[in-house]
Amino acid sequence: MVAPPPAAIAVTTGSDAAPFRAVAQPVWAKTTVTGAGLVLIGWELWWFLVRRAKPQTAAIAETWQELTITVDGGYQPSHVVVQAGQPLRLHFDRRDPNHCLDEVRFPDFQIAQHLPNNQVTAIEFLPTQPGRYEFTCGMAMFRGVLEVQPASA
Numbered sequence: 001m002v003a004p005p006p007a008a009i010a011v012t013t014g015s016d017a018a019p020f021r022a023v024a025q026p027v028w029a030k031t032t033v034t035g036a037g038l039v040l041i042g043w044e045l046w047w048f049l050v051r052r053a054k055p056q057t058a059a060i061a062e063t064w065q066e067l068t069i070t071v072d073g074g075y076q077p078s079h080v081v082v083q084a085g086q087p088l089r090l091h092f093d094r095r096d097p098n099h100c101l102d103e104v105r106f107p108d109f110q111i112a113q114h115l116p117n118n119q120v121t122a123i124e125f126l127p128t129q130p131g132r133y134e135f136t137c138g139m140a141m142f143r144g145v146l147e148v149q150p151a152s153a
């Protein structure tokens, strides 16, 4: 079986009717366009076939700042000072069965953590922006302040 030859494509070349006419380009323009095209093709081949994504290593928190807050008729201490840009681990040591203290919230950090009684519950987050942030019980009756200081050097 032999495939039939492709049908000839009719091309009309009426120079009078054609709205376009050929303009001779200088050699430097041809060379530049061709060269730029070759560079782009080469870059494309490199991008898709040669290039390897650089591996990225996850940042490892070297220093945790840790503090224990006793939950007993409120928060002790109720004013906590920490450094910005350093991961923070707060240990809430709850010793008060008052249901009011079932939960502690850091609204600015979208944290609401249940605190089982007679247990230490750790809350971890990274304070990035210096400022004063309130933390409260679930009903905002007991309050404390987390003061985030600018990172020192």
Ligand SMILES: [Cu+2]
Pocket: 099, 100, 101, 137, 138, 139, 140, 141, 142
């Ligand atoms: Cu409460």
